[in-house]
Amino acid sequence: MTQLNSALPSISHPSRTLRIGSRESQLALIQTYYVREKLQKHFPEHTFEICTMSTQGDKILDVALAKIGDKGLFTKELEVGMLRHEIDFAVHSLKDLPTRLPEGLVLGVVTERENPADALVVHAKHQDKQIETLPSGAVIGTSSLRRLAQLRHHFPHLTFKDIRGNLNTRLQKLDAGEYDALILAAAGLQRLGMSDRIHQVLPAEISLHAVGQGALGIECRADDLEVLSILKTIEHVPTRDRVLAERAFLRELEGGCQVPIGVNTQLDGNILTLTGIVASLDGQHLVKDTVTGTTTQAEQLGIELAQSLRQQGAQEILSEIFETVQRG
Incomplete structure (x- = not known):
């Protein structure tokens, strides 16, 4: 299950301690403190305890990310912690969170985006x-x-x-x-x-940003309805709509965070415009397109854009990159 849970029953929240998982880096902790502060304002009766973990991406610093492999590079240890009930949810830079999550986990909520450029x-x-x-x-x-x-x-x-x-x-x-x-x-x-x-x-004409860049994604257990209900209080709907389209685009192309896939989303009322590119490593080949629709079609727009770029040669570019990276 990878989608945001948009409809949840009203749940009462007796006082409890909730454990938030975070990477140990300074930026990760700042982001986690930000989330804790917002939740604490909504639920002063709860205690929010931060538990830090070091991920594979934090430990291996002498090898290019693309050569290590990218699926869960900065998230796997936190996800194992959730599945073992050692932590209740985890705060991620959304660009680091794979578009396909482990069975039993879900992207519970997305907070308001900073400048994604x-x-x-x-x-x-x-x-x-x-x-x-x-x-x-x-x-x-x-x-x-x-x-x-x-x-x-x-x-x-x-x-x-x-x-x-x-x-x-x-x-x-x-x-x-x-x-x-x-x-x-x-x-x-x-x-x-x-x-x-x-x-x-850098303007979008020069560099389209990563999927989810600038947004925080909070991942939790799919069956923990109380936690999901708590997290929903800090959701930012415009950001959610934009990143749903972006993540559907990336998921449809089956690309991880370490492939040359860039996006840009613009929101005007309920009209969502999604631009995406796929580029070769040498920059010689680049395919780019734009689709527009309503926010209710966010994920379908991402799929539509991916299919359009695939028809223009995106799959060949990605396959070549994968082979190049595998060869080292």
């Missing part, structure tokens, strides 16, 4: 530059194949180098001169109080 962060010597004006050969750090493919498409004269580690580690490497610039999620910088490091927010 990618951001350029530059070394001090490039303060007068934008991504369009960085010099030929400038070294750009990114661990995302999605960003890499799109930027290679638009800026083939730049040099791209993998970078891992938490946000502070990456910024230290940038400031030490190992990189000329980094591409990071604007939302992560904002949540960490580092908005001043955002030099340029």
Whole structure:
């Protein structure tokens, strides 16, 4: 079961302790504290206890994400904890949460999205530059194949180098001169109080963002109706509609977070516009399309867009990438 539970019975909530699972990183904890604070306001009679876990993605820092495999890289340990009833729910950066969840777990709720765009962060010597004006050969750090493919498409004269580690580690490497610039999620910088490091927010014309980027997804046991009812109090419906379309698009293409699949969603009333791309690793081949419909059709729009891109050659691009990554 992977869909959001939208209709739940009214449930009374006697006082209890609820255990929230979180990764140990600074950003993950900030996001989890944010969720706990919102829930505590709605349910002051409850105790919300944070339980941290280290995931595989946190432990392996010397290998590119795409080579490790991406299904559940930052979520599996938390999911095992839920299935063992060691924790009651887990807070994820939604872009890290696979579109197909383990049996017995569900995406219970999505909170209001921060800016989902990618951001350029530059070394001090490039303060007068934008991504369009960085010099030929400038070294750009990114661990995302999605960003890499799109930027290679638009800026083939730049040099791209993998970078891992938490946000502070990456910024230290940038400031030490190992990189000329980094591409990071604007939302992560904002949540960490580092908005001043955002030099340029990249427009959708240059870089479509990751599925779910900027949103938090709270995963829980599908049969825990009390927890689901509690979580629903902090749901942000416009964000939910947008990410349902995005996740359906990704799920239909059977792509994980470490493939060059980008999206952009716009909401005007109940009219949802979804744009998506699939790009080759070298940026030479890129297919892109847009679909529009109502929010009640959100998931169907995602499926429709995936099918359209597949007809334009997306599947061949993804198959080639998979084979390349498997070969290492």
